[in-house]
Amino acid sequence: MSGHLHAAPEPSVTVRTPGKVNLVLRSGAVRDDGYHPLSTVFQAVSLFEEVTATHVAPGAGISLTVSGPQADLVPLDETNLAWRAARAVADHTGMDADVALHVHKGVPVAGGMAGGSADAAAALVACDALWDAGLSRQELTMLGAGLGADVPFALLGHTAVGTGRGDVLTPVLTRGEFHWAFAVQAEGLSTPSVFARFDELSGEVGAPGGAATSRSDGETRNAGAPPRTGGETRVSGGAAEAVHAGRSPDPGEDAALMAALRAGDPTALGEALHNDLQAAAVDLRPELARVMEVAEEAGTLGTLVSGSGPTIAALARSRRHALAIAAAWTAAGAASTVWTATGPAPGARIMG
Numbered sequence: 001m002s003g004h005l006h007a008a009p010e011p012s013v014t015v016r017t018p019g020k021v022n023l024v025l026r027s028g029a030v031r032d033d034g035y036h037p038l039s040t041v042f043q044a045v046s047l048f049e050e051v052t053a054t055h056v057a058p059g060a061g062i063s064l065t066v067s068g069p070q071a072d073l074v075p076l077d078e079t080n081l082a083w084r085a086a087r088a089v090a091d092h093t094g095m096d097a098d099v100a101l102h103v104h105k106g107v108p109v110a111g112g113m114a115g116g117s118a119d120a121a122a123a124l125v126a127c128d129a130l131w132d133a134g135l136s137r138q139e140l141t142m143l144g145a146g147l148g149a150d151v152p153f154a155l156l157g158h159t160a161v162g163t164g165r166g167d168v169l170t171p172v173l174t175r176g177e178f179h180w181a182f183a184v185q186a187e188g189l190s191t192p193s194v195f196a197r198f199d200e201l202s203g204e205v206g207a208p209g210g211a212a213t214s215r216s217d218g219e220t221r222n223a224g225a226p227p228r229t230g231g232e233t234r235v236s237g238g239a240a241e242a243v244h245a246g247r248s249p250d251p252g253e254d255a256a257l258m259a260a261l262r263a264g265d266p267t268a269l270g271e272a273l274h275n276d277l278q279a280a281a282v283d284l285r286p287e288l289a290r291v292m293e294v295a296e297e298a299g300t301l302g303t304l305v306s307g308s309g310p311t312i313a314a315l316a317r318s319r320r321h322a323l324a325i326a327a328a329w330t331a332a333g334a335a336s337t338v339w340t341a342t343g344p345a346p347g348a349r350i351m352g
């Protein structure tokens with residue numbers, strides 16, 4: 001008896017992707033294309049999105065359903081990032097865009113934790129696998145960058161430095177596991193509005209090239225120009241030149257953070273957390289200052305606005321301590337919901 005065994009095509013593929021927190025986010029002045037050159041360190045955390053892509057009849061097109069605690073906040077049409085990702089794979093490969101997508105959200109919506117970007121990354125990988133398109137990692141990353149600055153990191157996961165728009169990634173070696181608590185607000189903040197307020201606070205509007213970025217610690221420095229370290233000003237190249245070159249702020253400023261990650265030292269990591277967008281997010285949502293205060297009273301090792309906010313991230317000594325910080329937020333009525341997670345978490349993975 002002879003014969004070939006042909007594997008039946010999988011009827012569906014499920015891909016899991018993580019949310020993120022920016023351990024450091026430094027921004028230069030806005031570029032001509034409306035983006036800001038960043039120097040950021042992403043850490044993926046164990047809050048996951050799951051996207052399932054299922055075969056449908058030829059010609060059926062793309063359809064989308066969403067589940068999870070904040071599903072009602074997410075668009076269900078072709079503006080959804082998962083839908084746009086499926087379309088991008090079809091356009092790139094010339095395949096028919098026939099797929100039923102289901103998104104299960106485990107990352108807060110519009111919270112500065114890149115849940116939408118995680119959906120885009122998951123949908124890229126799921127459609128590539130479902131349609132047997134054979135896209136390379138590089139092609140997926142390129143398609144992801146076209147969908148949003150945060151999407152390439154959701155593919156990669158773990159911990160990475162991001163420069164350019166945040167989409168040029170270099171993996172960072174880390175040791176051990178870090179424990180986080182997150183205070184999520186009922187109403188999200190839009191990323192463009194936070195960057196716009198950052199520009200206003202920087203005296204940026206109408207004065208490209210002469211910009212200064214205000215930092216949440218009260219220090220002010222020239223945007224795009226090399227940052228100050230230890231009170232010393234390094235001058236090479238002007239801010240105007242840096243703005244036009246779209247140069248990212250110097251990641252060299254974050255040597256202490258890198259050492260803390262390598263050593264797996266949460267206390268040192270807590271001291272090195274920093275977000276240039278924090279002042280803008282707190283300016284738009286003054287109540288966030290109190291959320292950070294509550295975390296400090298609960299003994300956090302460090303607290304900051306996650307990305308463009310309004311989620312507040314607090315680094316804890318242990319899982320137990322993360323739960324204690326979350327409980328303190330709940331008791332103070334400081335958050336709509338509280339979440340705990342660990343980082344780093346892996347990037348896009350096909351389940352099953």
Ligand SMILES: C[C@@](CO)(OP(=O)(O)O)[C@H](O)COP(=O)(O)OP(=O)(O)OC[C@H]1O[C@@H](n2ccc(N)nc2=O)[C@H](O)[C@@H]1O
Nearest residue numbers: 034035036112113114148149150165166191192195307308
């Ligand atoms: C701020 C960050 C930090 O990781 O994340 P979130 O807090 O939104 O999750 C990211 O830079 C957000 O990335 P993402 O949300 O993918 O941004 P995109 O969709 O590409 O851009 C939305 C808008 O944000 C602004 N933007 C984004 C990235 C960047 N480097 N400079 C910008 O000025 C621009 O106004 C852009 O039109």
Ligand SMILES: Nc1ncnc2c1ncn2[C@@H]1O[C@H](COP(=O)(O)OP(=O)(O)O)[C@@H](O)[C@H]1O
Nearest residue numbers: 080081082109110111112113114115116117119
């Ligand atoms: N799949 C998606 N999940 C969540 N939001 C989405 C999605 N697709 C589009 N969006 C839109 O993007 C906005 C921000 O998305 P999200 O990634 O959750 O937050 P952030 O950019 O703050 O990290 C949402 O308010 C929503 O309107």
